[in-house]
Amino acid sequence: MNMRSVIFSALPVHDTCWSITTGKDGKIYVGVCGEMTGGLGVFLVSYDPEKDEVKYILDVAEALHEPPDNGHATHSKIHYCLVPSSDGTLYGATHCTGAPIGDLIWRPWNCWDDSIRMFTGFHIFNFDPKTEEIEDFGVMTPNEGSRCMVLAEKRRKLYGVTYPRDHFYVYDLETNEYRDLGRIGDINPQSIFIDKEENGYTVDDFGFIVKYDADADELVHLDVQLPYAEYRDGTHNLIYDSVPSPDGEAVYGVHWNVDVRRLDNRLFRYDFYDGPQGKIHDLDWAYRPSEAGPAWSDTRRTNNHTGGLVFGEDGYLYYATYFHWKEPNGMYLIRMNVETLEREVICPMEADGLHAWYIAKATRDYLGNLYFASCVSRPTRMFVYSPPYVKEGAVTRKKWPLVRPWG
Amino acid sequence: MIEEEELKKRKWPAPKIPFRFEKLTEEQRILREAYSRIGADYTRDVYVREGKVILRPLGWKGIVKPIPPEECAITSLARDPRGRIFGATSGRRSHLFVYDPDLDYVEEMGVLGQNVCVKHSLVVCSDELLIAGTKSCKPGEALQGQIISCRIDPYSLLEASPVATPVEGEGIAALTIDDSKKTIYGLSTESGTFFTYEVDSGKVQLHGKVDEIGDFSDVLLSGPDGCVYGGKRLGWLYRYNPAEQRIIPLDVQIPSFRGRAMYNKVDSLALDEITGIIYGGSADGVVFSFDPESRQIICLGKPTTARRVRALTVGNDGVVYGVSGDVSGLAHLFRYDPETRDLRDLGVPRAASEQWWHGYEFDAAITGLHGEIYLGEADRISHLFIYFPPIRKCSAYECNEH
Numbered sequence: 001m002n003m004r005s006v007i008f009s010a011l012p013v014h015d016t017c018w019s020i021t022t023g024k025d026g027k028i029y030v031g032v033c034g035e036m037t038g039g040l041g042v043f044l045v046s047y048d049p050e051k052d053e054v055k056y057i058l059d060v061a062e063a064l065h066e067p068p069d070n071g072h073a074t075h076s077k078i079h080y081c082l083v084p085s086s087d088g089t090l091y092g093a094t095h096c097t098g099a100p101i102g103d104l105i106w107r108p109w110n111c112w113d114d115s116i117r118m119f120t121g122f123h124i125f126n127f128d129p130k131t132e133e134i135e136d137f138g139v140m141t142p143n144e145g146s147r148c149m150v151l152a153e154k155r156r157k158l159y160g161v162t163y164p165r166d167h168f169y170v171y172d173l174e175t176n177e178y179r180d181l182g183r184i185g186d187i188n189p190q191s192i193f194i195d196k197e198e199n200g201y202t203v204d205d206f207g208f209i210v211k212y213d214a215d216a217d218e219l220v221h222l223d224v225q226l227p228y229a230e231y232r233d234g235t236h237n238l239i240y241d242s243v244p245s246p247d248g249e250a251v252y253g254v255h256w257n258v259d260v261r262r263l264d265n266r267l268f269r270y271d272f273y274d275g276p277q278g279k280i281h282d283l284d285w286a287y288r289p290s291e292a293g294p295a296w297s298d299t300r301r302t303n304n305h306t307g308g309l310v311f312g313e314d315g316y317l318y319y320a321t322y323f324h325w326k327e328p329n330g331m332y333l334i335r336m337n338v339e340t341l342e343r344e345v346i347c348p349m350e351a352d353g354l355h356a357w358y359i360a361k362a363t364r365d366y367l368g369n370l371y372f373a374s375c376v377s378r379p380t381r382m383f384v385y386s387p388p389y390v391k392e393g394a395v396t397r398k399k400w401p402l403v404r405p406w407g
Numbered sequence: 408m409i410e411e412e413e414l415k416k417r418k419w420p421a422p423k424i425p426f427r428f429e430k431l432t433e434e435q436r437i438l439r440e441a442y443s444r445i446g447a448d449y450t451r452d453v454y455v456r457e458g459k460v461i462l463r464p465l466g467w468k469g470i471v472k473p474i475p476p477e478e479c480a481i482t483s484l485a486r487d488p489r490g491r492i493f494g495a496t497s498g499r500r501s502h503l504f505v506y507d508p509d510l511d512y513v514e515e516m517g518v519l520g521q522n523v524c525v526k527h528s529l530v531v532c533s534d535e536l537l538i539a540g541t542k543s544c545k546p547g548e549a550l551q552g553q554i555i556s557c558r559i560d561p562y563s564l565l566e567a568s569p570v571a572t573p574v575e576g577e578g579i580a581a582l583t584i585d586d587s588k589k590t591i592y593g594l595s596t597e598s599g600t601f602f603t604y605e606v607d608s609g610k611v612q613l614h615g616k617v618d619e620i621g622d623f624s625d626v627l628l629s630g631p632d633g634c635v636y637g638g639k640r641l642g643w644l645y646r647y648n649p650a651e652q653r654i655i656p657l658d659v660q661i662p663s664f665r666g667r668a669m670y671n672k673v674d675s676l677a678l679d680e681i682t683g684i685i686y687g688g689s690a691d692g693v694v695f696s697f698d699p700e701s702r703q704i705i706c707l708g709k710p711t712t713a714r715r716v717r718a719l720t721v722g723n724d725g726v727v728y729g730v731s732g733d734v735s736g737l738a739h740l741f742r743y744d745p746e747t748r749d750l751r752d753l754g755v756p757r758a759a760s761e762q763w764w765h766g767y768e769f770d771a772a773i774t775g776l777h778g779e780i781y782l783g784e785a786d787r788i789s790h791l792f793i794y795f796p797p798i799r800k801c802s803a804y805e806c807n808e809h
Contacts (some may be wrong), residue, residue, distance in 0.1 A: 010414040013422055039420040043409075056409040104423055105446045109453045109755050109765070112737040113712040132408060143737075165767060167787075182477065182787030186764045205762065221476060233469075235762065357428065376426055 002388075003333070005351035005374070007381040008032050008045055010056055017373035017380050019082035021090070022363045022402045023129055026050070028371050029090055030382060031060075031078030034068070039101025041068035042078050042094060044127065047382070049365045060094065063134045064123045073106045073119040074098035080190060080361060080407035081149035081160065086400065089128045091158060093146035096122070108164045112143055122146040124158065124171055124178075140169065140178045147188050150406035152198035152214065159200035159212055163188050168202070168212065168219055181219050184210045190256045191242045193406050195272040201251075207237025209270070209278070226255065227282030229264040231296065236260050241361060243309040243317070244404050245338070249273060252317055252338070254286055254306045258358075261301045264294075265321075267336070287334045287343050292325040300324070305331075308362035308372045310403060312387050313395045318370055320349055320359035330355035333372075333385055349374075349383050356383055363403045368395040455740055455754040458797040462758040462766075462790040465496070465504055467512040474502045474515055474789075481783025481791065482770045483529035485537070487559060490776030494783055494791065495525035495539050503539065503557075503567075506791055508775065513791055517567065519555060522548075526770065527625055530584035530591060532606055535559045538570075542578025542596050552578035552596065554604055571611050573602040580625040583635060585649070592627055592635045592647060599623040599639075601647055601654055617645055617654055628676040630699050631683035638673025642689065644697065644704075662693050662706035675719040677727065677772075679745075686727045686743070688716020694729065694743055694750060708750040710741035718772035720780060722796060728780045730756075730769040738769050740782070740794065756782065756792055766792055 008014065011032050019031035028047040034040020041061025047054050061068050061075040068074040076098025083091050096119040099106035103117070111117040121142040126135040140146070141162065146169075149160035158171040166188050168181040185204040192202040200212035207226030212219055226237045240256035250271045257263040267283035286306040288295070295304050302324035309319045316335040323332050333346040349356035349372065358375040365371070368390050372383040389395065424442050425435050454460075465481075466473035473479065474496060483495040492506040494513075501523035503516040519525065519541060528540030537559050543550030552574070557567035573579065574595035581594045589606040599621050601614045617623050622640035630636050635647040642661040647654050663671040672690040679686065685697045686707075692714045694707045711731045719729040725745055731752075732738040740753040756766040769792070771783030782792035799806070 010411040013419040015422075015426075036424060037420050037422040056411065056414055059409060101420055104442055105449050107450055107453065109737060110449065141735075164765070183767075184476075184788070186762075219476070357426075378422065378426070 002386045003347050003349060003351050003383060005354065005381045005383050006047055006054060007352060007379055008054065009379045011043055012379050013037050014040060014043065014380050015378050016077070016360075016375040017382055018095075018360045018375065019078045019080055019092075019407050020361050020363050020371055020373035020382060021082050021084050021407065022365060023084050023090060024086060024088045024400060025129060026366045026398070027129065028363060028365060028382070029082060029084075030373060031082050031092070032380060033077035033098075034074070035076055035098050038099030038103040038106070039068050039074060040076055040098055041066070041074055042076055044078070044092070046129065047371075049367065049369060057129065057132060058127060058134065060092070060125075064094065064125065064136050066094075066120060066123070068098070069101045071100050071116050073100055073108070073111060073117060075123070077145070079145065079147050081146045082407050083149060083151040083405055084401070085151060086153060088130060089126050091124065091126055091149070091151055093124045093140075093149050093158075093160060094122045095145035095147065095163065097145070108143055119143055119145065122162070137171070137176060140171070141180060148190055148192045148202070148407055150192045150194050150200060152194055152200070153405060155198050155214055157214075159192055159194070161189055161192055161202055168210070170212070181212070184219065187236060187238055189238050190240045191253065191406065193242045193244070193251050193404070196248055201270075203237070203239045205236065205238065206234045207239070222277045224270070224277045224280050226253075227266050227268050227280060229266075232264065236263060241307050241309045241319075242406070243311060245269070246311055246315065252283075252309060254309060254319065258303070258305050261304055262296050262298055263304070264296070265304050265306050283341055286319065287321045287345070289325070298324070302329075303357070305358055308359040310362035310364055310370055312364070312370060312389070313368035314387060314389050318362070318385070320356065320362075320372055322358070328355050330357060331359050346385070351383060352381075354381070359383070361407070366395070366398045366402070453755050454757045455794070457753055459795045460740075460756045460758050460792060461760045462764055462784075462792045463506060463511070463513050463761060464790055465502075465513050466515060468761050474504065476788045478502060479789040480770065480785040480787075481789050482524060482526040482785055483539070484771040484773040484781055484783050485529045485531045486773050486775065487531045487535070488533065491559075492773065492775065492781050492791070493529060493531060493537055493559075494771070495519070495529045496789070497524035497526060497544055499544075501525050501541065503537070506781075516557075519567070522550070524578075526580075527627070528579050528582040528593070530582055531559070532584060532589065533586050534589070534606065536606065538582070538584070538591060538606070540579030540582040540593055542580065549576055550578050551576065554579070554591070554593070570609055571604055573604065573611050574598070574600050574613065581627040581637070583627040583629045585629045585633060585635075588633075588649065590649070592629070594623065594625065594627060594637065596625075597621070603649075612652075614647065614652060615654060624673040626673050626676050628678055628685060630685060631678065631680070632699055634699070636676065636685060636697075636699070641668045642671040642673065644673070646699075657702060659697065659702055659704050661687060661689050661704065662695050663689065664691055667691060674716050675729065677719040677721050679721045679725055679727075681725060682745075684745070686719060686721060688719050688729055688731070690715055692716055692731050694727070694741075696745075707743055707748075710750050710752045711739045713737065713739065717785075718769045718782060720772040720774045722774055722780060723778035726796065728772065728794065728796070730772065730782060732768065734768065736768070738766055742796075756794065758790070758792060764790060766790075
């Protein structure tokens with residue numbers, strides 16, 4: 001079996017890994033989050049593929065002077081907001097929903113004007129793995145976390161989307177100016193991506209593409225919409241994950257359906273340069289055999305999640321999908337030939353006695369090993385899959401950027 | 408780097424909820440179920456649960472595109488005698504729209520102008536005229552405010568035309584109407600000059616500044632006595648008496664937290680047409696009532712911890728509904744029942760129909776013909792919210808008595 005896990009056992013109560021990326025140094029960086037127990041702060045952890053070594057490199061919340069026992073909602077996560085820079089550093093933004101210490105649960109709406117339990121607001125920071133120094137750019141906006149973020153490296157800007165108010169922001173790394181461009185929806189897209197010109201893209205609640213025109217410095221709501229099943233009207237057509245195509249001309253993405261589990265879960269490709277607004281291609285269900293039945297008929301409301309999109313060095317698009325129709329239930333690794341759209345089940349995402357219940361995002365190393373951030377286990381972990389080409393030693397050159405400049 | 412040994416020595420908080428797929432003892436299972444129930448109630452309880460909140464996009468869903476983002480913040484609402492709700496937006500462009508409850512969708516009527524704001528400045532005249540007052544959207548930018556009038560039927564701004572420019576070089580901060588006199592009362596944005604506009608003759612008259620140092624609220628209300636009421640610096644009230652054609656400072660100050668009078672302002676006003684009581688909300692988020700006859704002002708309390716009461720209206724049964732919450736804040740709908748004197752937060756207005764949406768900011772409220780409450784959302788993307796208050800449980804006899 002080419003599947004194994006790397007367990008972050010020194011953090012026994014932390015329960016989710018929402019962010020994962022590869023640094024220029026070839027190490028895998030993971031935001032190890034404490035979402036479901038009050039009073040936990042996020043840690044930045046690195047994994048060195050060459051040495052097979054885990055290092056707990058930063059207690060992020062403490063480093064940002066937001067200790068998790070201060071009574072506020074904790075800086076419990078780095079959500080899809082850990083991005084690598086070509087200079088070898090990492091940019092990150094913190095996120096909320098971890099409860100204050102001692103509390104069972106926390107939601108931003110319940111504590112918005114509560115000076116004690118409120119979330120102080122997300123920080124953006126830069127971390128240099130070489131020196132282990134962190135530069136804290138401060139609190140961006142009170143009460144809100146950063147759901148997803150992308151680095152526009154040539155423009156020296158970060159674009160992101162806040163939670164819960166779903167505001168699009170631009171952070172200028174040259175001037176340290178944070179700008180709130182306003183609300184783009186309600187439900188919160190889970191991914192933001194850029195094209196070659198570093199225009200930003202995400203979606204509204206109906207899956208219509210919202211473009212940040214970087215030259216005009218404004219948001220444009222396009223008429224291009226993510227696909228959805230024939231019986232639906234496009235409601236809750238959010239994006240979960242996206243990954244650039246190897247040629248950079250398009251992105252591949254997938255729906256977010258964890259809160260609406262009976263929602264169809266499609267893959268799509270968005271071609272940036274096909275027509276004035278780009279073009280969406282419906283690639284059909286992420287993976288769903290006929291025995292699974294249509295998602296809308298699933299009254300058990302089981303998980304239909306798909307995440308962890310990453311291109312392998314073999315040109316296949318790899319991703320993880322939850323199988324509720326097959327024992328054992330859990331996430332399975334799929335790979336898709338992007339030319340023929342043929343899908344193939346590789347294996348269950350199972351190792352060390354745990355079958356993954358939820359895979360967030362994925363990355364890969366210079367050798368072509370694939371890494372999948374896993375959520376909902378204590379201690380939390382990532383799964384590592386080594387495609388056959390790794391053993392064959394087919395990948396010899398260190399290509400940068402490896403995966404994507406977004407979280 | 409943090410050594411693993413150091414992390415292992417740390418005392419971590421104990422998880423309260425085991426994961427569902429973990430092997431649980433009976434005690435853990437019971438605990439998990441109990442916590443799940445508490446959690447579910449916690450997440451729902453923040454939203455309005457008494458009555459029902461729905462919304463309508465600013466355009467017939469599935470047929471047309473709604474009024475675009477950055478142009479759709481609803482900053483004025485008005486109702487005509489037939490129960491149709493008219494609204495004006497502010498932003499890159501200002502739009503007029505109408506919501507006819509019989510048709511149950513919003514229809515855009517047209518564009519008033521670019522970078523125009525129509526805030527607290529939309530009135531309906533019984534001659535089937537809709538009248539709007541404009542100002543600049545950008546604070547400090549001089550834009551000649553206009554009174555714009557258009558026929559309500561048909562819903563079209565084709566006939567909309569500027570009919571007056573009340574104060575040279577200034578915008579219009581607020582309008583109100585005394586329909587019986589066919590007179591519109593207004594305030595200018597910079598100097599706070601009070602003016603009147605006679606609908607039939609088109610005559611404009613200026614009546615001086617409402618505040619000597621130009622510190623005033625952008626709110627006006629036609630009172631039950633034919634006078635017009637407003638607020639000035641330190642939360643003092645004034646009125647304009649049409650019979651005397653002059654502004655009269657009142658010896659009445661809205662309630663303020665100690666030491667904060669300098670920051671205090673009337674934020675919103677609403678009239679109970681049956682009792683003649685005026686209700687108001689302040690910049691500090693305090694709700695008050697004012698009896699124009701006795702000139703008594705009563706502090707009714709503060710429904711939430713948030714600042715401001717940006718929207719206020721009186722329901723058909725005399726219950727007051729308002730929205731607390733500052734710019735970039737979190738709106739809460741509240742109600743004040745004059746009978747029980749109960750001032751209560753109802754929660755965050757969140758709609759699931761016609762779409763799932765949290766309402767964070769509101770700048771306008773008005774009561775519908777049948778007692779439904781319309782709330783004008785004022786965000787980058789905005790909707791017309793409709794709140795249906797709950798019907799009290801009582802016998803038909805008791806209800807009719809009531």
